[in-house]
Ligand code: SF4
């Protein structure tokens with residue numbers, strides 16, 4: 001099977017070598033270099049099973065070739081990964097495609113293209129130490145269930161280690 | 166034995182009934198929970214990790230370091246917290262330069278990640294430290310013949326390189342612990358399918374969850390048993406959403422493992438918060454002769 005068979009766009013594409021350095025600059029952003037395009041990561045990928053446009057093998061190929069705009073743009077398919085880690089179990093090359101997808105997400109964030117939920121979760125942790133809100137209803141429920149009230153969160157410590165400017 | 170529970174964000178606020186069920190049920194199998202002040206979000210393995218990996222490591226390492234001060238293992242009760250804290254704990258133990266980078270940040274608040282404890286999902290502790298037999302001995306009112314569709318979720322088992330809990334393709338752990346309550350674990354073709362919660366395009370998780378619920382319904386299984394509040398979100402309140410969106414009709418109660426165990430130990434349904442679920446478990450409680 002030709003590695004480019006599923007996607008004619010790839011056949012016409014000039015390799016963008018500069019993308020390798022960019023991806024290399026974030027954690028785990030090198031693992032796709034071990035990919036030999038066998039496709040073992042695809043069969044049990046639930047995102048692929050439910051949406052054929054999502055394909056971890058092709059995402060690895062596009063990362064190798066440097067499809068920067070497609071991978072990092074606002075509508076990129078990478079955000080449909082379910083984070084199930086099945087591909088990491090299947091890959092004979094220890095590429096861990098999910099970890100490369102997370103590296104791509106990290107780059108997409110740096111370019112300002114991530115979906116709003118990423119910034120919302122981050123800001124919530126930064127400002128409150130948690131991702132969920134407490135309320136008088138929560139307090140009442142906890143009490144009814146015999147649980148102690150929630151304590152406060154050490155927000156000053158979080159802000160110091162997150163190096164906010 | 167002593168353990169430090171890490172309940173996380175979702176379970177302490179949105180689903181405190183799960184925290185209550187854990188606290189109540191584990192006290193009957195000889196687990197002593199030592200609470201630690203000052204934990205924050207684990208942080209979130211999907212979006213926080215997508216934002217910045219080093220910061221994800223750092224916040225998690227701070228949480229782990231608080232437990233290290235007391236020298237007991239952390240037990241997690243949410244698969245998301247398990248994913249974050251297990252991976253960060255392992256990666257920082259193995260990677261010296263990363264550990265140094267994270268510890269340089271932690272120094273600013275006078276903390277250090279040492280790598281001296283383990284992080285384990287609470288059901289792993291039940292199997293490995295307590296023993297399934299001892300869990301079974303704590304059962305006073307066996308949930309006789311209650312059929313429970315097992316839902317493992319992803320992050321208890323995968324990546325297996327990190328989790329080291331069970332075979333991710335043929336897991337047994339939750340089955341054994343459900344059997345210990347007297348109930349009957351049931352597998353189906355989609356037992357190991359993800360709940361899809363992390364997908365940006367709603368139609369993917371919608372179809373995954375409908376496929377799972379349809380399969381359970383066709384098999385005539387009475388409820389689903391699981392170990393993660395995010396999966397719970399995907400199956401409990403989601404049944405109402407799917408009914409509205411796709412004109413489906415479901416009423417499959419979704420039960421967190423420690424609620425099943427608590428019921429079997431003799432807690433009333435209200436004491437483990439079953440009345441707070443969107444899909445009311447009354448039919449199965451009647452079958453078990455437990456008043457809702
Ligand atoms: S983690 Fe891997 S297998 Fe799972 S949805 Fe993402 S790419 Fe597919």
Ligand code: SF4
Nearest residue numbers: 035036038039041091
């Ligand atoms: S299984 Fe591994 S080597 Fe094979 S295509 Fe997927 S990432 Fe590449």
